[in-house]
Amino acid sequence: GHYRIFTPYWRTWRTAAWRQPCRAPETVSVPAGIEPGDLPFPDRGSSAGLLPGGERAGRDRATAWLDGPLKAYGDERDLLASDETSRLSAYLRFGCVSPLALAQAALSRPGGEEFCRQLAWCDFFHQVTAAFPDIGTEDYRPSPHGPRNWAEDPDALDAWRAGRTGIPVVDAGMRQLTAEGFMHNRARMITASFLTRTLGIDWRHGYRHFRELLADGDVACNAGNWQWVAGTGNNPRPGRMLNPLRQAARFDHDGDYVRRYVPELASLAAPYIHTPWKLPTAHRKQLNYPDPLSA
Numbered sequence: 001g002h003y004r005i006f007t008p009y010w011r012t013w014r015t016a017a018w019r020q021p022c023r024a025p026e027t028v029s030v031p032a033g034i035e036p037g038d039l040p041f042p043d044r045g046s047s048a049g050l051l052p053g054g055e056r057a058g059r060d061r062a063t064a065w066l067d068g069p070l071k072a073y074g075d076e077r078d079l080l081a082s083d084e085t086s087r088l089s090a091y092l093r094f095g096c097v098s099p100l101a102l103a104q105a106a107l108s109r110p111g112g113e114e115f116c117r118q119l120a121w122c123d124f125f126h127q128v129t130a131a132f133p134d135i136g137t138e139d140y141r142p143s144p145h146g147p148r149n150w151a152e153d154p155d156a157l158d159a160w161r162a163g164r165t166g167i168p169v170v171d172a173g174m175r176q177l178t179a180e181g182f183m184h185n186r187a188r189m190i191t192a193s194f195l196t197r198t199l200g201i202d203w204r205h206g207y208r209h210f211r212e213l214l215a216d217g218d219v220a221c222n223a224g225n226w227q228w229v230a231g232t233g234n235n236p237r238p239g240r241m242l243n244p245l246r247q248a249a250r251f252d253h254d255g256d257y258v259r260r261y262v263p264e265l266a267s268l269a270a271p272y273i274h275t276p277w278k279l280p281t282a283h284r285k286q287l288n289y290p291d292p293l294s295a
């Protein structure tokens with residue numbers, strides 16, 4: 001069996017006996033005659049803001065994180081503009097940083113308990129995926145009323161992918177993804193909810209787009225979270241949807257996250273930066289920003 005709901009999983013995770021991380025080997029034998037060179041970084045595609053890869057960069061980031069911003073993690077992790085999360089996900093996903101070593105170093109520090117809870121989410125989705133390997137293609141929780149009726153709307157899907165939905169906080173998230181190969185967790189939730197709940201588009205489209213662009217893209221965490229938001233997965237409240245405007249008011253109160261990624265709106269003050277369609281028509285037209293698909 002496996003845990004279907006996170007909270008009992010977390011309780012067990014928290015009290016389980018932890019092993020010591022493996023010790024680093026004294027020496028590593030590599031085949032002769034190979035010049036490893038530098039890590040390949042020639043082409044970041046359009047993701048110009050992608051972080052540098054590799055173990056050294058990951059470990060440096062982990063140390064700086066543990067000694068600094070971790071202490072404010074519990075209060076700040078949802079604030080879009082402050083960007084105070086570890087950004088270790090891609091290093092964890094590629095094994096550049098050990099989650100066990102990270103958890104052991106973090107747990108007793110201020111902010112550590114909340115941080116470890118997030119690390120446990122990743123493990124949670126991995127054990128769900130071990131039990132349900134089709135998580136990237138099939139609904140984990142099939143509807144009792146037969147197949148779900150997802151909307152077919154290629155134009156809306158394209159607008160969502162391009163960050164041109166006309167909902168600033170959604171567009172900011174989608175543009176962060178393109179620019180950095182990363183998106184803040186709160187923005188992932190808002191953009192995923194907007195696609196699946198507001199536009200009614202199948203989560204598989206969103207999952208595939210994220211998989212293509214996220215540096216931390218991983219079947220278990222990506223599909224597990226998509227299904228959680230879409231209400232087809234492990235969410236104990238599957239009917240819950242996020243209102244993007246309320247989310248924006250709460251987690252990007254001054255509009256700085258939108259300002260960073262949606263330059264057309266940078267001159268606007270809050271609250272108009274989140275609702276540009278409420279501006280007088282003449283002003284709105286100057287912005288070269290689309291009307292909302294849905295508000």
Ligand SMILES: Cc1cc2nc3c(=O)[nH]c(=O)nc-3n(C[C@H](O)[C@H](O)[C@H](O)COP(=O)(O)OP(=O)(O)OC[C@H]3O[C@@H](n4cnc5c(N)ncnc54)[C@H](O)[C@@H]3O)c2cc1C
Nearest residue numbers: 085086087088089118119121122185188217218221222225
């Ligand atoms: C629709 C959607 C898709 C997602 N796709 C992925 C994905 O492909 N790969 C991925 O690693 N995370 C995914 N996440 C989870 C989360 O958004 C990222 O792990 C987090 O934003 C990474 O930033 P960070 O390293 O600064 O996180 P921090 O807040 O610093 O958290 C530390 C670590 O905990 C883990 N973690 C945090 N939140 C979650 C979560 N909700 N689910 C699983 N693990 C979590 C990650 O390993 C993360 O690096 C997704 C979330 C959503 C809503």
